[in-house]
Amino acid sequence: xxxxxxxxxxxxxxxxxxxxxxxxxxxxxxxxxxxxxxxxxxxxxxxxxxxxxxxxxxxxxxxxxxxxxxxxxxxxxxxxxxxxxxxxxxxxxxxxxxxxxxxxxxxxxxxxxxxxxxxxxxxxxxxxxxxxxxxxxxxxxxxxxxxxxxxxxxxxxxxxxxxxxxxxxxxxxxxxxxxxxxxxxxxxxxxxxxxxxxxxxxxxxxxxxxxxxxxxxxxxxxxxxxxxxxxxxxxxxxxxxxxxxxxxxxxxxxxxxxxxxxxxxxxxxxxxxxxxxxxxxxxxxxxxx
Amino acid sequence: xxxxxxxxxxxxxxxxxxxxxxxxxxxxxxxxxxxxxxxxxxxxxxxxxxxxxxxxxxxxxxxxxxxxxxxxxxxxxxxxxxxxxxxxxxxxxxxxxxxxxxxxxxxxxxxxxxxxxxxxxxxxxxxxxxxxxxxxxxxxxxxxxxxxxxxxxxxxxxxxxxxxxxxxxxxxxxxxxxxxxxxxxxxxxxxxxxxxxxxxxxxxxxxxxxxxxxxxxxxxxxxxxxxxxxxxxxxxxxxxxxxxxxxxxxxxxxxxxxxxxxxxxxxxxxxxxxxxxxxxxxxxxxxxx
Numbered sequence: 001x002x003x004x005x006x007x008x009x010x011x012x013x014x015x016x017x018x019x020x021x022x023x024x025x026x027x028x029x030x031x032x033x034x035x036x037x038x039x040x041x042x043x044x045x046x047x048x049x050x051x052x053x054x055x056x057x058x059x060x061x062x063x064x065x066x067x068x069x070x071x072x073x074x075x076x077x078x079x080x081x082x083x084x085x086x087x088x089x090x091x092x093x094x095x096x097x098x099x100x101x102x103x104x105x106x107x108x109x110x111x112x113x114x115x116x117x118x119x120x121x122x123x124x125x126x127x128x129x130x131x132x133x134x135x136x137x138x139x140x141x142x143x144x145x146x147x148x149x150x151x152x153x154x155x156x157x158x159x160x161x162x163x164x165x166x167x168x169x170x171x172x173x174x175x176x177x178x179x180x181x182x183x184x185x186x187x188x189x190x191x192x193x194x195x196x197x198x199x200x201x202x203x204x205x206x207x208x209x210x211x212x213x214x215x216x217x218x219x220x221x222x223x224x225x226x227x228x229x230x231x232x233x234x235x236x237x238x239x240x241x242x243x244x245x246x247x248x249x250x251x252x253x254x255x256x257x258x259x260x261x262x263x264x265x266x267x268x269x270x271x272x273x274x275x276x277x278x279x280x281x282x283x284x285x286x287x288x289x
Numbered sequence: 290x291x292x293x294x295x296x297x298x299x300x301x302x303x304x305x306x307x308x309x310x311x312x313x314x315x316x317x318x319x320x321x322x323x324x325x326x327x328x329x330x331x332x333x334x335x336x337x338x339x340x341x342x343x344x345x346x347x348x349x350x351x352x353x354x355x356x357x358x359x360x361x362x363x364x365x366x367x368x369x370x371x372x373x374x375x376x377x378x379x380x381x382x383x384x385x386x387x388x389x390x391x392x393x394x395x396x397x398x399x400x401x402x403x404x405x406x407x408x409x410x411x412x413x414x415x416x417x418x419x420x421x422x423x424x425x426x427x428x429x430x431x432x433x434x435x436x437x438x439x440x441x442x443x444x445x446x447x448x449x450x451x452x453x454x455x456x457x458x459x460x461x462x463x464x465x466x467x468x469x470x471x472x473x474x475x476x477x478x479x480x481x482x483x484x485x486x487x488x489x490x491x492x493x494x495x496x497x498x499x500x501x502x503x504x505x506x507x508x509x510x511x512x513x514x515x516x517x518x519x520x521x522x523x524x525x526x527x528x529x530x531x532x533x534x535x536x537x538x539x540x541x542x543x544x545x546x547x548x549x550x551x552x553x554x555x556x557x558x559x560x561x562x563x564x565x566x567x568x569x570x571x572x573x574x575x576x577x578x
Contacts (some may be wrong), residue, residue: 018397019392019393019395019397021397022392022397022399023389023392023393026385026388026392030380033380034380082379083378085379086378086379086380089375089376089377090375090376090377090378092340092372092374092375093370093372093375093390093435093438094367094390094393095340096338096339096365096370097365097390097393098362098365098366098393098395099392099393099394099395099396103327105395111522122369264358271311
């Protein structure tokens with residue numbers, strides 16, 4: 001009997017990591033093919049195409065990252081929420097398979113790398129086009145809101161924090177919200193809350209704005225007092241690299257929140273959650289120091 | 290050798306008992322589970338499928354104790370389950386849905402998994418519509434999609450809750466063939482309201498009502514209990530527990546026949562109706578006394 005059983009299961013692998021990997025690939029495909037994500041990509045291609053067509057860059061980094069945060073972060077929140085809740089429909093079936101719900105949720109979290117990667121591509125596009133075609137600025141105000149001689153680490157941290165990480169954090173939050181509040185209206189409530197929290201401290205220079213899910217790190221159109229040319233300026237007293245780590249900790253907390261909903265491995269998850277909470281507070285304070 | 294042993298199994302939903310002191314052993318072969326709506330069939334099958342925990346009693350499935358995490362996983366690795374109802378995630382084709390469930394059953398190696406998915410999709414006769422979205426399939430086709438995933442990996446225990454619902458006669462014939470082959474080596478338990486499916490497939494039948502097992506034996510033994518209690522007449526007999534007009538225009542009466550009644554051979558449905566009817570009458574009498 002046992003020989004029969006083992007021969008039947010030769011092709012099976014109990015390796016949980018490869019199972020999560022296989023599930024994540026399925027979820028990533030579902031994410032990438034979701035109409036709302038594709039709509040976001042299509043909208044994103046319009047300004048990118050315009051830059052290439054005109055062969056000049058007169059936008060500022062704020063605009064590009066705002067597109068990423070909205071089209072991949074906010075839209076991604078909805079997509080991730082929909083993917084998560086739609087899988088809950090099969091709970092009777094999926095609940096009787098050897099792969100646990102936590103592994104399925106983790107796969108959904110990994111699928112959120114799809115919008116993050118899309119945001120990363122756009123951020124790279126911004127860097128490359130800014131290097132090829134030096135931003136010329138607004139012809140009337142002569143404003144050029146692009147980084148000039150700022151430290152590369154700050155520029156990169158800012159672009160990553162406001163771009164790909166925003167595109168990662170929104171969908172991760174969508175998974176977490178769907179796991180805890182899997183009812184139909186929770187996506188709308190989540191999106192409204194997300195946008196409200198982002199828009200609440202309207203002053204970009206307000207350091208408490210860093211607490212929002214999409215902290216604005218650059219204060220555009222700041223005249224440096226040495227002529228008509230102005231450049232993008234970092235919000236005074238803010239260290240972008242620590243903000244990046246702060247946001248990554250928030251992303252980690254979203255993953256923990258999504259995973260801890262299900263039974264199993266709760267103790268290490270709560271430990272990770274505590275460490276991430278300490279990291280979140282610590283990096284926030286460092287960002288302001 | 291028994292693959293399933295249930296002893297003193299009890300389960301309640303609030304104050305409503307669903308199963309009371311159920312003892313049941315299952316061995317390889319096909320067992321039919323009959324009973325009226327609300328009898329406790331689905332509860333029993335969900336416990337067997339590890340989707341639900343019993344309140345009392347002991348459960349041994351395939352040598353494992355499903356009350357422990359490791360035991361549940363061990364059972365689920367060798368289980369195929371068709372729930373009474375299930376939803377489908379949006380956007381999946383029939384193939385992709387079965388493939389997704391195959392991943393959840395730890396088939397991580399892509400080519401072996403796809404071969405297996407093609408095998409079970411073909412078994413249930415869905416090859417032609419495998420690339421169609423599940424949402425575009427008919428009810429019967431969807432039911433077969435769910436059945437296909439249950440057959441993945443030739444499970445040692447197949448738990449099927451009304452698998453023939455929505456299937457046309459040809460599909461049911463095909464299903465009988467598939468299940469008949471599965472029952473040669475695996476333990477198959479089928480809950481259904483189609484007594485003809487049980488008569489055609491099962492060597493053993495269990496009748497359950499009010500959370501208690503009323504009968505556990507061979508189909509022939511159950512049918513034998515109805516001997517001399519089914520008769521044809523030109524009128525509906527008021528003494529009959531059940532009577533209906535047949536295609537010939539005469540009435541088939543089931544119950545306690547009058548003298549000189551024109552007795553006929555009973556079938557499984559007659560026997561089932563008598564068993565459940567007699568049990569209900571006994572319960573009424575007990576309640577009255």
